[in-house]
Amino acid sequence: MAGIRGILLMLSIFVMVAAGVLSYDRPPPRKDFFIPRLKYLSSTSPEQVHISLVGPDKMRISWITKSDATAIVEYGTSPGESKFSATGATTSYSYVLYTSGKIHHVVIGPLKPNTIYYYRCSYDYTHEFSFKTPPPLFPIKFAIAGDVGQTGWTNSTLQHIAQSNYDIMLLPGDVSYADTVQPLWDSFGRLIEPLASQRPWMSTEGNHEIETIRFIHSTPFTAYNARWRMPFEESGSTSNLYYSFEVVGVHVVMLGSYTDFDPNSDQYKWLRGDLAKVDRQRTPWVVVNIHAPWYNSNTAHQGETESVDMKKYMEGLLYQARVDVVFAGHVHAYERFSRVYNGTEDKCGAVHITVGDGGNREGLAKDYIDPKPEISVFREASFGHGEFEVVNATHALFTWHRNQDDEAVVSDSVWLKSLSSDPACKV
């Protein structure tokens, strides 16, 4: 078994080098975690539990069991209460010589807002989990971290996020850094379970989720799509790789940087229709997540088609819809731009913020283009996470929390005014 894992690791390194993932110099990061399955768990015990929003008042509960188990969630508003139950579907996948556990997805609800629910999965009454639903009204707080991985820095970032009293987690791609070594997906699921079983985690894909190996495994996103099922049907999308959702007064779009985005693509047509349906009375804020940033003054990841061409095709749609903020990952450093459109400052454009430095093993992208472009307001190569607290229909506070000596330090913050409240930028 160790021999097979060694071969898979070598294959992964080859694939990453071929993809240019290791092609620039970064300082050494902290080591990868590997969290094994707990020995005392039975073969039908739930593990790797995470939850995600589905529509205005439902939640998808996702978990994995080692062997066949019933896809059922029993839940209520008091510990041990099983007033409600719901069943769902079970899937699994194969990847080279790896076969996943049984992956269960169950949608529960309708749920009351701002309420703690207690839940149990697959009739396992020895493990009770709980989550809190989002509030019904402003304020609402999002935590955001891209390129998370599973290192000591990831752990530090997760600890800080846990202390932030956030409502919803946003993941703009590059989640587990399994990079074809499938047991690392399981390890990542165990690492984040304490947080992701308590608050909805909403993700979109990055390049590290593709996981194709030439001649060996040609289907992209096999593990990501099986494990991180997102509510795409609810927003009219036909792909798990892009979707939108609404929570309180915020319309959140999760775009797919690694699927087609040209004007003839399904994603482009879906985005155009999705943005056209936004009602700024109901959702005064519109936030977009992508993986590869459209604005970037770091020397890393310059000129990639997912940045250059996706921006060329889609930025006009975002501008016309008066998108307030675009969060991105991919570049392992923090950077905040002023409101921009078509490369220049524009008071009706989106604020672009890169948070691709949650803590992965590749380290930081420390080299910047000199001199700093005027539209780049703040840039810093550090691990950490962002918090976006939407206070009301007109004002939101974004803060960047740098991991420094394992302390969370606010090193950048900015108050944003919604474009829907600016008469000069009305749609």
Ligand SMILES: [Fe+2]
């Ligand atoms: Fe990436």
